[in-house]
Amino acid sequence: MRAWKRGGRGAVLYFYLWQLALARRARALDRALDFDVVHHVTFASSWIPSGLAFVGKPFVWGPVGRHPRVPDRFLARGDLRARAAELAKAACKRAVELADPFLAATRRRADLVLGIGPDDVAVLPAPVRLRARAFLACGTEHVPPARDRFERSAGFDVVFAGRLVDLKGPRLALEAFARLARAAPEARLAFVGAGPLRATLLARAAELGLADRVLVTGHVPRAEVLARLARSDAFLFPSFEGAGMVVVEAMAAGNPVVCLDWGGPAAMTGAREPAPRGLVAPVESTFEATAAGLGDALCALHADEALRRRLARNACAWTLANATWSAKGERIDELYAFAEARHGRAAPTPPRDTVRAREAA
Numbered sequence: 001m002r003a004w005k006r007g008g009r010g011a012v013l014y015f016y017l018w019q020l021a022l023a024r025r026a027r028a029l030d031r032a033l034d035f036d037v038v039h040h041v042t043f044a045s046s047w048i049p050s051g052l053a054f055v056g057k058p059f060v061w062g063p064v065g066r067h068p069r070v071p072d073r074f075l076a077r078g079d080l081r082a083r084a085a086e087l088a089k090a091a092c093k094r095a096v097e098l099a100d101p102f103l104a105a106t107r108r109r110a111d112l113v114l115g116i117g118p119d120d121v122a123v124l125p126a127p128v129r130l131r132a133r134a135f136l137a138c139g140t141e142h143v144p145p146a147r148d149r150f151e152r153s154a155g156f157d158v159v160f161a162g163r164l165v166d167l168k169g170p171r172l173a174l175e176a177f178a179r180l181a182r183a184a185p186e187a188r189l190a191f192v193g194a195g196p197l198r199a200t201l202l203a204r205a206a207e208l209g210l211a212d213r214v215l216v217t218g219h220v221p222r223a224e225v226l227a228r229l230a231r232s233d234a235f236l237f238p239s240f241e242g243a244g245m246v247v248v249e250a251m252a253a254g255n256p257v258v259c260l261d262w263g264g265p266a267a268m269t270g271a272r273e274p275a276p277r278g279l280v281a282p283v284e285s286t287f288e289a290t291a292a293g294l295g296d297a298l299c300a301l302h303a304d305e306a307l308r309r310r311l312a313r314n315a316c317a318w319t320l321a322n323a324t325w326s327a328k329g330e331r332i333d334e335l336y337a338f339a340e341a342r343h344g345r346a347a348p349t350p351p352r353d354t355v356r357a358r359e360a361a
Contacts, residue, residue: 015043020102022051030055037336040064044116044137044243046124047096049106058343060335061106062114063137065242067167068263073287074240075166076200111339116243117267131342133335136268138245140252142324145230145316149254150309152233155186156302159232159255161225161246162239164195164216169238169260172291174201176236176258176281178208179295184302187213189236192228194219229253233308234301238281238294239265251277252319256311258297260290270318277315 005014026038039060040050046064053059096103107113107128114135115121121132158177162168170191177189191201191214198216205214226249229235235250236258244265247257251268257278259265269278279300281293301308321327 012048016048019049019051023054026052026055030057037339046115046120047103049100049102053106053109058111058336058339059109060112060114060339061110063116063135064114065116065120065137065264067241070167070240071283074169074172074290076171076197111342112335114335117264119263119267120242135331135335136248136323136328137243138248139323139325139328140249140319142320142326143252144320145254149230149316150312152305152308153231155188156184156234157232158187158189158234158236158298159192159228159250160189160236161192161229161250162237163193164191164197164201166197167240169240170197170201171204172238172287172294173236174204174208174214175288175291176238176294176298177214178210179292180298180302181210181213183299187302189214190228190232191216192220192225193217226253229255234258234298236294236298237265238290239263241265244268248319248323251315252323254312254316256301256308256315258294258301260294275314275318276311277318278311
């Protein structure tokens, strides 16, 4: 079917059929290699089944999750196509979750289910929740910040990074920044990314009189994204998605996060924890009120430098302790042992080199 699939067209159906074919292939590989654990990593979609569930070995499924449906009031007015797409996606996911025996078997056979966040674990069927753990889908390199990283820049630089689609909330970000811009003439906003809302954002920035203070970069190399994050003062990301993986990279670079009290970004920001890493704004009954809440959060960071710096330090420290690939690798060791024990096989003894390395650390 590769000749039929082009880019994103039909990607979900292609992946679903690929998983059906994978079951047979994986069993053949297991007969040759005798796997200890099989682990389904991607797509990170909790409504698409996995062929690895049928290998018959300790099976880890995830991290998996789903994007909540974007409320209609946050979709572009008059964009009937986007609204229809959101409804169709929600209906498709719900139908698969209720009626697909392949997905039911995946859930039933999983010795361990990893949800991309606490919300994704909470919505699993009750028997599955007993075998589920929250586990961040994304990670980042261990790059300690520069000594002067937490000092404010000459202006007040705000960054949004992601595709310019309604799921990510760039229109909300622009309206929130406009609220900050009235109080902070030195503030600037950079949209790092490309997408169908680019022209809409540029037109609205000009309408607000902010054309010279709002930059839309288009697609840029990842190294350039990270460099911009490393010199910004705040990361603004009012996304409705269940994950929001760029949030971890922004926090590792020393950015306090401003986001919605919704989904993955809010969970990563830890706004209600003892050492929060950013500020969240409620999802209000109107687009305008929600944007105002985000704008107020930006204004709070701009007005209180001690608060901004404290959140930035918390963000960087938490990410380096919990979301580096090495930290996540150690957690994966423990999770694999859990899956093996639950499957009825004794957890393996760590290799001697691994034990010596941990003792030395």
